Amino acid sequence: MNAASTALSVRGLVKEYVRGKKVLDGITIDFAASGLSAVIGPSGTGKSTLLRCVNRLVEPTAGQIHFGGRDIAPLKGRALREARREIGMVFQEYNLVERLSVMENLLSGRLGYTPAFKAWLRRFPQEDIDRAFALLDQVGLGSFANQRADALSGGQRQRVGIARAVMQRPKLLLADEPTSSLDPKTSVEIMGIMRDLGREHGIPVIVNMHDVELAKRFADRIVGMSGGRIVYDGPPDGLTDDVLKTIYGGESWLAG
Amino acid sequence: MSATASIEQRRWRRFTPRQRLARFAVYLTLVVAIVLSARTVEVIPEFLYDAPEQMRDLLERMWPIAWSHYPKGVHEALVETLHIATLGTLIALVMALPVGLMAANNVVPNRVVNYLAKLVLVSSRSVNSLVWALLFVAVFGPGALAGTLAIAFRSVGFVGKLFGEALEESNRGTIEALEATGAPWSSRLAWGYWPQVKPAFWSIALFRWDINVRESAVLGLVGAGGIGMALDTALNLFQWDRVAMVLFSIFSVVVVAEIIVTQIRKKIL
Numbered sequence: 001m002n003a004a005s006t007a008l009s010v011r012g013l014v015k016e017y018v019r020g021k022k023v024l025d026g027i028t029i030d031f032a033a034s035g036l037s038a039v040i041g042p043s044g045t046g047k048s049t050l051l052r053c054v055n056r057l058v059e060p061t062a063g064q065i066h067f068g069g070r071d072i073a074p075l076k077g078r079a080l081r082e083a084r085r086e087i088g089m090v091f092q093e094y095n096l097v098e099r100l101s102v103m104e105n106l107l108s109g110r111l112g113y114t115p116a117f118k119a120w121l122r123r124f125p126q127e128d129i130d131r132a133f134a135l136l137d138q139v140g141l142g143s144f145a146n147q148r149a150d151a152l153s154g155g156q157r158q159r160v161g162i163a164r165a166v167m168q169r170p171k172l173l174l175a176d177e178p179t180s181s182l183d184p185k186t187s188v189e190i191m192g193i194m195r196d197l198g199r200e201h202g203i204p205v206i207v208n209m210h211d212v213e214l215a216k217r218f219a220d221r222i223v224g225m226s227g228g229r230i231v232y233d234g235p236p237d238g239l240t241d242d243v244l245k246t247i248y249g250g251e252s253w254l255a256g
Numbered sequence: 257m258s259a260t261a262s263i264e265q266r267r268w269r270r271f272t273p274r275q276r277l278a279r280f281a282v283y284l285t286l287v288v289a290i291v292l293s294a295r296t297v298e299v300i301p302e303f304l305y306d307a308p309e310q311m312r313d314l315l316e317r318m319w320p321i322a323w324s325h326y327p328k329g330v331h332e333a334l335v336e337t338l339h340i341a342t343l344g345t346l347i348a349l350v351m352a353l354p355v356g357l358m359a360a361n362n363v364v365p366n367r368v369v370n371y372l373a374k375l376v377l378v379s380s381r382s383v384n385s386l387v388w389a390l391l392f393v394a395v396f397g398p399g400a401l402a403g404t405l406a407i408a409f410r411s412v413g414f415v416g417k418l419f420g421e422a423l424e425e426s427n428r429g430t431i432e433a434l435e436a437t438g439a440p441w442s443s444r445l446a447w448g449y450w451p452q453v454k455p456a457f458w459s460i461a462l463f464r465w466d467i468n469v470r471e472s473a474v475l476g477l478v479g480a481g482g483i484g485m486a487l488d489t490a491l492n493l494f495q496w497d498r499v500a501m502v503l504f505s506i507f508s509v510v511v512v513a514e515i516i517v518t519q520i521r522k523k524i525l
Contacts, residue, residue, distance in 0.1 A: 055436055085438030095433035099451040108447050112438025119443045161433075168437055 006066075007033040007172050007204045008054065013063035015049050023049050025228035027063070031172075036195050036205040038215035041225035042248050047208040050225070051174045054206075055087045056080060068171060085112030088165030088203070090194070092177035094157040096164075098150040102141060105149050105160050106132040109167030128167070135163040138200075139193055155186035159193060166197055173198060175207040179214065187211070191218045212244065317496035325501045330486055334505050336400055337482035340475065341468040344407025349461055351412045356419035362431070363423055363449060373420070380413030385471045389480035400481035407468050407475070415464050422456035423449055458524050462517045469513045473506045 008031040015024040023046045031037055039047045052058035054065055056072065064071045072083045088109070096105050110128050111119055118124070136142050139159040144152070149160060158178060165173055175194060179187035191207075195218050198205040209215050215222055216236040224232030224239075224247040232243050245251050271279065358364050358373035383391075388409050392402035431448045439447065476484020483502060490498035 057432055057436060081438040081440060083438075084436055087436070089433065089436040091429060091433060093429050095427075095429035097430050097434075097447060097451050098427075099454070100447070104447075108434060108439070109437050111434060111440075111443045111447060114443070116440055116442040116446070119439075120446045164433075164437070 005033050006030050008206075009064075009066040010050075010054070011064040011066065013050070013053060013065065014061045015046070015053055015058065016061045022228050024053065024060075027228075027230060029223065029230060029233070031204055031206060033171075034199075034202065034204050035220040036198055036207065036218055037221040037223060038219035039206065039208045039223045039225060040210070040212055040215050040247065043210075045225050046228045047225055048176050051089075051176050051206065051208055054172075054174060055084050055089055057089075081112055085168055086171045088168045088170035088173040090158070090161050090165050090173070090175040090178045092180050094154070094161045094181075096149040096157055096160055098148075100149060101145065102136070102147050102149060102152070102160055103129075103132060103145040106135065106163050106167050109164040112168065132163070132167060135166055138197065139163050154182050155190065158182065158186075158190050162190070162193055162197065166201060166203070169201075170203055173203045173205045175205065177208050177210065180210060187214060188217075194218075212239065314496065318500035320497065321500045321504060322495070322497035323501065325498045326505070329498065330483065330502055330505050333476070333483040333486040334509060337472045337476075337484075338469065338509070340400055340403040340407055340472040340480075340482050341465060344404045344472065345411060345461065345465045345468050347404070347408035348411030348415055348464065351408065352415035352419055355412065356416040356423065357445075359416060359420035360423035362426070362428070363445065373416070377413045377416045377420070380409055380411075381417070382413075383410065385410040385475065386478055389475045389478050393479045398479035398481070403472055403475040403480035403482055406480055407472055410471070411464050411468060414467075415460055418460045419453070419457055422453045422460070426452040455525050459521055462520055466513050466517045470506075470510055473509075 010027055010029050013024050013027040014022060016022055027046075027050060039050065041047050049058055053060045054067070056065075056075070060073055063073065065073045067083065068086060070083075072080070075083055097108060100108070104122070107122075107124050107128060110124060114124060133142075133145065136145060139162060141156060141159055141163075144156070149157065152160065161178075162175075173194070178194065179190050182190060191214060194205055194207065197203070207215075207219070216239060219236055222232065222234065222236050222239055223230055224243065226247050226249070231246050232239070241251070241254050244254060355373050355376055358369050359377060361367070361370050364370065385406050389402055389406035392405045392409075396402045396405070426449055430452065431444060434444045434448045472482050472484075473487075474484045476482045476486065477488050479485070483506060487499065487502045487506075490496075490502060
């Protein structure tokens with residue numbers, strides 16, 4: 001994979017929350033500058049830690065994270081914030097500012113670019129506001145701009161969460177179990193929105209998920225993790241029962 | 257049926273023997289403490305037997321209440337009391353905001369700063385309003401200024417502590433999301449923490465104002481202005497009907513303050 005088409009390049013990433021216990025055991029992987037990749041694997045295998053290490057919500061113990069032409073693993077302060085604002089993130093629990101309006105939640109995606117006093121006065125450039133309205137239309141919440149976030153349903157909140165991340169004009173979109181708190185129908189809609197927005201805005205998307213079928217349906221590439229290592233990396237078609245056994249262990253759950 | 261009968265009966269007890277012993281010890285200590293303190297208090301029986309009669313005498317002297325005393329002797333002092341309470345609360349809010357922020361470990365992740373802020377808050381609370389008032393009367397002389405500062409300095413600890421705790425209880429996920437957008441610290445504060453703690457903050461402020469209305473009413477006893485001074489004068493001159501007037505005014509104001517606070521709280525929460 002050449003540098004121009006690579007959005008993210010992780011080299012020898014190790015994370016130990018407790019000394020000697022490797023949650024991530026030397027992850028090395030590249031992500032292309034387009035397409036949706038799904039990271040699957042059992043709970044507690046480090047999927048979430050991997051994603052959170054990329055935007056440094058979790059401090060990596062060792063390894064490099066090449067993004068935007070530099071290693072962002074050692075960055076601190078302003079440089080770290082500037083790297084983070086180019087990486088959008090969608091959370092399982094949405095993590096909206098509950099008591100603010102939908103519009104304010106979208107604009108909070110611009111906080112990394114907006115001087116603090118202007119943000120405090122809610123003075124955003126008109127182009128940010130236009131973009132916010134356009135994104136609200138795209139995620140199907142066009143008439144919700146002035147609703148408070150805590151008045152929305154789970155699916156609607158997650159749409160706001162995605163729109164907020166895309167407001168950052170990110171060069172990479174991370175989604176940490178974005179559908180795990182949602183019903184199956186809403187999950188499919190949310191995955192569809194992420195795939196479509198990723199394509200339209202040219203943003204590569206990396207999604208952590210539990211649901212293998214959903215991953216197969218939406219992902220261009222599947223990464224299977226087990227015990228802090230990558231045990232499968234390939235197209236969705238390659239996910240045979242044998243591969244799933246390697247990822248999740250056991251076989252009794254693979255009924256029929 | 258016979259199968260279940262053969263199974264050994266399992267017992268369940270709410271407390272382990274050790275817990276039962278501990279609970280017994282607590283009850284025993286309580287009884288001993290009550291007996292001991294009753295012996296130390298040294299009630300003088302004559303005064304105790306006399307009390308109902310004295311009480312009746314006092315109430316008779318208080319009645320009828322000296323309503324006519326209100327316009328010239330009470331009104332101004334009452335308004336001053338409200339001013340002391342309100343201004344004192346406002347000053348306390350301004351001082352408590354930064355100290356509360358510094359006390360919250362998730363907002364300022366620096367143990368040294370946290371402990372310093374908590375030290376300030378504890379010192380403020382460990383001194384009673386009346387003692388603060390005595391200190392400020394000594395510094396600024398008697399009057400409303402001493403009272404206002406006493407109220408403010410006592411309230412900082414209360415407001416700052418509760419505000420800091422509200423901050424520490426705010427949802428981590430929301431802050432994490434703003435961190436992920438690359439928002440600077442001050443924007444995370446204004447967009448992440450403040451919306452979450454805003455209702456708590458105003459609720460604490462109102463609650464403290466309510467307390468301060470009551471506290472500022474007695475500050476006059478040590479010369480720090482307000483209606484307490486009118487009360488002090490009337491008490492010293494044994495004008496019990498005027499004392500009754502003052503007490504009634506304080507009671508009315510406290511009731512009105514309570515009603516106002518409840519109504520506003522309903523609106524903001």
